Amino acid sequence: SAVISQKPSRDICQRGTSLTIQCQVDSQVTMMFWYRQQPGQSLTLIATANQGSEATYESGFVIDKFPISRPNLTFSTLTVSNMSPEDSSIYLCSVGTSGDSYEQYFGPGTRLTVT
């Protein structure tokens, strides 16, 4: 299993500003994932963060808007840049296990409100 913490847990930001979300895992992992979830909706993958290489973004998400850092095997950050109210959402980081039974573990999420 993996224990994941995120900071901040929530924030209210003004449009046009940026917010950096931190994700810390209690063990070394190869891949970390960043998701976005609107209340009552499913989880949408933003990008996969690999240590030592650039993040891989999903369709509809670009590096200029959501830059990601992955300086080591236990830590990653996601920045939401030039925010607009449409960016209001819950942002979750996640890691997956290897092996036959693939499980993903999620951080508690960052609830972002953009005014």
Place this chain on the structure above:
Amino acid sequence: GQSLEQPSEVTAVEGAIVQINCTYQTSGFYGLSWYQQHDGGAPTFLSYNALDGLEETGRFSSFLSRSDSYGYLLLQELQMKDSASYFCAVRDGRTGGFKTIFGAGTRLFVKA
């Protein structure tokens, strides 16, 4: 492409049994997972089926039929605390199975 379908809502009474179905379409199937998410909480892993058949873990069971691209989550002896959203998910075979694609989720309401 990758897609999953599951009912948007299910309502059941305490003590009953409920089944949440999931059909999927995917390239390179690795396995079907189920996650539970309470309001305000993070998704938590419930089960993973890579092979056909039924997997039982306490009150929860999960079934998979790869030939039908179908699975379900069975919750027995329902309790009020089971009220939550349940997501089926598949590993994205296009990328070696490292990414997970989630269904839209089924909201389960358990009534007294």
